[in-house]
Amino acid sequence: MLYWALVFFVLALIAGLFGFGGIAAASASIAQILFFIFLAVFVVSLIAHLVTGRRPPMA
Secondary structure, rough: HHHHHHHHHHHHHHHHHHHHHHHHHHHHHHHHHHHHHHHHHHHHHHHHHHOOOOOOOOO
């Protein structure tokens, strides 16, 4: 999912460079939404791993 956020970000940069304002704004907003979804999924999985993934050290 982070890959697609980066793809839309690059697309927004290229479109903005060539002056396509509508396409650049749409791509930037899609990239921003995908990035925040990725960030939320990452935080949830990190918390889940910390809660359930720890094992006691071997003696």
